[in-house]
Amino acid sequence: MSFAAAPRPAVPARATAVAARATDLSKVYGQGETQVVALDSVSVEFGRARFTAIMGPSGSGKSTLMHCMAGLDSISAGSARIGDVELASLGDKQLTRLRRDKIGFIFQAFNLLPTLTALENITLPMAIAGRRPDQEWIDRVVETVGLSGRLGHRPAQLSGGQQQRVAVARALAAQPEIIFADEPTGNLDSRSGAEVLGFLRESVRAMDQTVVMVTHDPVAAGYADRVVFLADGRIVEELHEPTADAVLDRMRMFDAKGRTN
């Protein structure tokens, strides 16, 4: 389970560039009495070819941060950039195009169209863009995630883990600038989950892919290069090269803090 040596050509030197950046990013839902501040002036950078995990308790704003960064949700104030592109300045059509061309997605569930085969699902973003997929690259991705024999199957004929691997393959296939994963292992047993996380980490290490993953699972976060902790819409902590235990410790700490508050 390792990617072939050839690195992707257009990727700049690792760890120096920033793939996505939030500056004083705020997101407010509702108005007046019912106003809820989901993100409160968050500033964060996601380094290129890095695997970043966003963690935090329910309602901490971690999913909102991801949605805003991925152009799925609008921004109330501040700035969110993918590469050099300021998302706040884009209309729906441009955002859609940006997601299609520059971003890969892995959701917790329901990543695949039940009517399409695994291969068709993998190449769907390119089909939408009307681009011819890079066959060599697809072969590599498919082989890496271990789906070679199952490309003709429909999602219903695949196990949950296999479905999620198809989702990973789809995210990788279009060679996006950044992949957002929202609890990608939330519905999987630990073995399948470990596999999927392994692929994600491998894609970062061997293919210089950038991955941002929202999770509440310390074990999943342990696969990342860096963990960003959110609470009440603010970034409260960061960990580099974390281990699952370290993540767990931090979370216990927040929990304790939350209770004393």
Place this chain on the structure above:
Amino acid sequence: MLRTALRNVLAHKARLLMTALAVLLGVAFVAGTLIFSDSVGEAVKNASAKNLKDVAVSVKATQDPDAGPGRAKDGKRSTALDDRLADRIRALPGVQSVRADVTGTATLAGRDGQPIGNGWQNLAANYQPGKDGKDGRYPLVRGRGPASGGEIALAENTAKAAGVTLGDTVRFATDGPVLTKKLVGIVATDDPAVTAGGSLALFDTATAQRLYLHPGQFDELVVAAAPGTDQQKLTSEVSQLLPAARAQATSGRQLAAEQARMIAEQNSALSKTLLTFAGIALFVGVFIIANTFTMLISQRSREIALLRAVGAARRQVVRSVLAEAGLLGLISSLVGFALGTGIAVGLRAVLDANGAGFPDGPVVISPSTVLASLAVGVLVTVLAAWLPSRKAARIAPVEALSTVEAPPAPRSLVVRNTIGAVLTAAGVAVMFWVSTLTSGKDLPIAMAGSTLTLIGVIVLAPLLSRPLVSLAGVVTTRLFGVSGKLARENALRNPRRTAATGSALMIGLTLITGMTVVGHSAQVAMDKMAGSGLTADYKVTTSTFVGLDPKLSAKVAQVPGVTAAAPIRGAGFTVDGGPGHGTGSGFGYVRGTNLDRIGEVTRLTFTQGSLAAVKAGGIAVSQTEAKERGWHAGDTLNVEFYDKKKARLKVAAVYADNEVLGKSFASTALVDPHLDRFRDDELLVKTAHGGSPALAKNIREALGDSPLLKIQDRDALRKETAGQIDTIVNMVYGLLGMAVIIAVVGVVNTLAMSVFERTREIGMLRAIGLARSGIKQMVRLESVVISLFGAVLGMGVGVFLAWAGGSLVGSSFPAYALVLPWGRLGLFLLIALVVGVLAALWPARRAARLNMLEAIGAQ
């Protein structure tokens, strides 16, 4: 569980809206039909009861067998009802008054010179002023009643159609020369024969008698009795005064009963026809209801599983679903009933505006109509929801606990396909058999076969949807890329759903296509009959059966611009097929014509013999006739004409079938001796330059400009025959329109529910970069694919049924052959396409507007 049902109906208001609309429209159709026919029936009954209110006894003359067919030597009818008889009846105790009616026909020319209405609807009667100088039966609108031989009164619509006003001279004809009288009065009448496109002329009694009978004679004596008189007794007393076998007395009560029965019969025929179409509309609705409930239940399966888990029995689940259906049916039926009442009122107004001439009357809503409409709506909805409810009962309680979003495994279609194949095969077999039948009496077999085929194909539709939708999908994928591909996959995803939606559209299109193809083929056949062989530019006939004076053909021939005028008059005969004289015995009809001219007004091709041989005194027979009877040129036929004279006719020639000349023709010299009425049935006129309105006017004038004259060019002839078919086909389009509208509602419904079901998919597609326009395109194309599937299937079945059933129609049109109206069929396909696009408007918009984040997170 009833509360659950109620909550469900309320909770899914929007989703049930389309279903409710389908039920509503069907019920509106039923209610509208029932209310309309009740109201019109009641109004007609009232009107006729009003007319018969004062009739105690009616005395009508019966035909006198000794006086020829009711005619004296002067060509006028003679009856046994005269003034003396009227006076004797007046003298009977209990008789209040006696109305002595003379009836006949009088034809007026409309503004275009052509006769108004049909010959038998151009009524004429005598105006009988009472003591006040007015005839209560014909209330005056303007002017006064006719009082002398030079005066005439007309019904309001008649005067309008003829373009005459009080004081004008009215030209008319009974069955002879043109007569003129001064218009002195305009009367009102509610006689349906007059209000529905006919005409009415009134004369004073003496004039009417001169025109139609003999002085002092009447057609009918209408006796009014003093209050308290026994009708039965009076009738028998009147009967005793009548000359035996020449007149008959009927009591007013009996007349009223007969009339009521006739009205009821006509009415029930009309409402049966309308109800058939309402039934079709409801049947189409069944598919939509069933589809909706199937979808609702699959969406709600976890909820139902939870109910089961907490202890609801299967039966309770079924009942809950059925109660929901019943509730939906009831609400929709109530609204549908209200709409139906509006339709009934509107329909009557529209038909009246188009000259249907229904008498006035209130809107009749009988309790049985209310009950029937509501019952039909509720029953259809509950029945349609029955299968889905069984499906709901099969949901296992454990499904409530499952967290994995696993689509239910598609149920096998093997059983369904087997049943469908058997039904279709049986239907097709019957239709192949029907295609060999030629009698109109076999229509029920054809209908049974058609129904069987249609139902078979409906059952098979899921199987058929795969190849057809795939085929359409290839096109959409090529044209629209990924949206087209996704649309195809979505349409293929649930064959049952696609099939049910398509079937709803298919039913309407099968019937419409079948009607169109048969109608078009019949039209082409009629065109052929009207136009084939006819090279004349004008055909002159009379609106009654009086025919034309034979001297006129020579006159017309002299009109400048006319190159030939050939009269046609015919005589019937029986032929005795003795040995050596051919085998075909039976009835025959030979047309006499001007043999020198006939070649100029029709295309004649002889296969045996020649025109010269016919001129030498033989008869020519058509190819078909010769073949059927086994006649050849040179045969001699022993015939007996209807005037009982025997003759030997020589078959001189055989000609290619020709509608102008029919089965056989000869010179007028051969036919004339056997005619009791020496008149031309028609006159065919050929002109030098193809005719013009001015020339037609000259011909009309040469013929004496009688209002009875019908001068038609080929276009008018074609319209006269083919126009009727057009009217019928258009009416059927209108009636089937409701079924198609319901089917469109069904497409909207299916799409809307599919969009709802696929919320998360759509969210995901949007997230990975499919633009809103792409989502719209996807839904729209799915809609188009489903619509086209239904249309193609329906048109295919329709053409097949039309082909097979055509032989039955062919029996009454010799020239009938299946002709596919490609233009119309293409139009239907186009309409299906447009329907698809329109049906997708709302669902596509909804899909495109889904909030992406909510969609992705939706459960």
